Amino acid sequence: MTSIFTPDGKQTSVTIIEAGPCVVTQVKTKETDGYSALQLAFGDKKEKHSVKAEINHFSKASTAPKKFVKEFRDYFQDKTIGETIGVEIFAEGEKVDVVGTTKGKGFQGVVKRHGFSGVGEASHGQHDRSRAPGSIGGSSYPARVFKGMRMGGRMGCDRVKLQGLKVVKIFPEKNYILVSGSVPGHIGSIVLIQK
Secondary structure (H helix, E strand, O other), X not given: OEEEEOOOOOEEEEEEEEOOOEEEEEEEOHHHHOOOEEEEEEEEOOHHXXXXXXXXXXXXXXXXXXXXXXXXEOOOOOOOOOOEEOHHHOOOOOEEEEEEEOOEEEEEOHHHHHOOOOOOOOOOOOOOOOOOOOOOOOOOOOOOOOOOOOOOEEEEXXXXXXXXXXXXXXXXXXXXXXXXXXXXXXXXXXXXXXX
């Protein structure tokens, strides 16, 4: 993330996303595939790291093998194989949705994962209990722990969709798009921008 100043002098926090160029590698139609969709590819990959099926597939679009391929249904139906799509499809000031995978945090306790405040005071003989979950179940009845009880466990690596982010600025020559606020994922992760 970084921040820029708007024309009226206000500081706005933004995230810079490299959005393209994305190459159209396949156009699916109802006649040939049973549904209409467009396949876009992003990120160059060396040919020696690709299998022959990938090389042949991308050669139909006259492009080098790509790292990431995604299908879009009911979008860009006027495009043909080999065309590139960049940030010019977005406009400054419009709202977009950004989909990504959040950072993985590993195994975390209840204080970090669920916002628990711990067992309580550090006095009265308590030892290393300040971040403990406390009691988790009943006694003889129900004699078990209820399903869905908030406990420690794996945190992060969730698919998240942030809606209504504003496109602050576009740099078409570098294929950069600046959206307001933060987006899910670590630096260099792949996100999906939807109109």
